[in-house]
Amino acid sequence: MRLGELVLEGGAALAPMAGVADRAFRQLCREFGAVYTVGELTSARGLLQGSRKTEALLEMGPEERPSAVQLFGDDPEVMARGAEAALRFSPQVIDLNMGCPAPKIAGNRAGAALMKDPELASRIIRAVKKASPVPVTVKFRKGWDENHINAVEFAKMAQVSGADAITVHGRTRSQMYAPPADWDILRRVKAAVSIPVIGNGDVDSPQAAKALLEETGCDLVMVGRGALGRPWLFGQIAAFLRDGTLLPDPPIEERMAVMLRHIRLMEQYKGPQVAFREARKHCGWYMTGIRGAAALRRQAGTIGSMADAEALAQAAIDLYHGRGPWEEDTI
Ligand SMILES: Cc1cc2nc3c(=O)[nH]c(=O)nc-3n(C[C@H](O)[C@H](O)[C@H](O)COP(=O)(O)O)c2cc1C
Incomplete structure (x- = not known):
């Protein structure tokens, strides 16, 4: 898809995730093939x-x-001035958050x-658009709750x-993150507007990425939680979208090397x-799927140094290969 001068194609975008998709994680996902990344939601007022x-x-x-940088707020003037202030960081896009369900914000x-x-x-979109030389996008949900589903009308309004493009997450505000995302609303939004639509919700595999694009007609797919502890998912999605190749997960040694690199970038x-x-939660996600993950996650929750992280990585590798500590007991 085109977004101003950008051409975003050949893979998935990384979703904005406050407290998770920070600079280190965004860089890692980009290295693995994410075609676009969006920063954590940021208060326009705080910026000013x-x-x-x-x-x-x-x-x-x-x-x-x-x-993109992502801004939130409820005042058109503050949002416009916030966007101007954000330009100092040279984002290619300014994304406006109109989907966060957290009580502190919503x-x-x-x-x-x-x-x-x-x-x-x-009024917020118009004000920011007037202030911004870079494309302005809006990210929102299916609606407020089951009785107020207005994503199609909201998309037309945007x-x-x-708005130069929109991202739609197929859940209402009251659904937060729980039930399966509704991709049909993405299809209906896409059919109703001519600006590019980025589809989001529950994509956690290359097959799901392709299915979302095919079922909804969206121009790009955006992945959030599916990439936690496995940034290589973006490479797998890119390969599958390119020619149907299903790349296996990297070997455990490589996965742990990625985790350590992730923590070094955070540091x-x-x-x-x-x-x-902050690395503790990421380490826990990197342990998913490994036999003995519960004990490893407990260990992940205590790391306080690079040496601790390296010990965790080695423990995960050993457990994966069946060289658990219990074997030492029996020698
Ligand atoms: C921990 C976490 C933080 C999030 N922070 C943001 C945010 O800052 N801005 C935003 O627009 N959406 C945020 N979201 C929503 C995601 O961008 C995405 O819309 C949602 O997780 C659905 O996609 P998924 O099923 O691929 O995870 C967040 C989601 C999670 C799980």
């Missing part, structure tokens, strides 16, 4: 107040591009709450308001204190 913590969310490296008229106020949403970008604390 000069919050250092907020600004840090927008830092993006050359390795992760093409990339409880304050922002995020998914904007789906209940399309008029305000439209288009008329100037580099966030410093050891934050990095090792």
Whole structure:
């Protein structure tokens, strides 16, 4: 698909995930073949107040591009000024969050709450579009709840308001992340607008990525939770979309090397204190599918240094090959 000067094709995009898809993870996913990445949701107001913590969310490296910053807020003027401030980080795209279900955000008229106020949403899109020299996109949901499913009307509103593309997550706000995503709403949105549509929800395999594209006609598929602990999924999706090749998961040694590289990148970008604390959940995800994963996850929850992470990687490799600690007991 085309987005301004960008041509995004041949694979999947990485979904924005606050607290997870940070610079390190975005870079890793991009290296494995993600065609586009979106940063963590960031408060436009926080940005204007000069919050250092907020600004840090927008830092993006050359390795992760093409990339969008994602802003949230409920005030058109603040969002427009926030977009201007975000341009300092040279994003290729500005994405507007109109789908976040978290009470802290949706409880304050922002995020998914904007789906209940399309008029305000439209004013926000128009204001940001006017302020931004780069494409402006909007990410939203199926609707607020089962009684307020308005993704099609919302998509048309976004288009008329100037959005260059939209991303739709096939769940309502009240569904949060639980039941299966509704891909039919993606198909209906795609049929209703002429701007590119990125389809999102429950894609966790190359086959699912292809199925979403075929069933909905969407221009690009976006993957979130499916990539946690397995950024190589993007390479598998790209290969399958290219010619139907199903690449196996990398061998355990390689998977653990990826995990260690991931943690080193986090350490580099966030410093050891934050990095090792935040790396614990990622390490837990990298353990998924390994025999004895529960014990490994417990170990993952305690890492505090690179040496701890290396010991975890070795324990996972040993367990995988059936060289668990129990064998030492029996020697
Ligand atoms: C931990 C987590 C954090 C998320 N943070 C954001 C966010 O900052 N902005 C956003 O638009 N969506 C966010 N989402 C939603 C995802 O981008 C995506 O729409 C959702 O997870 C569905 O896709 P999936 O089934 O591939 O995970 C988040 C989801 C998760 C699980």
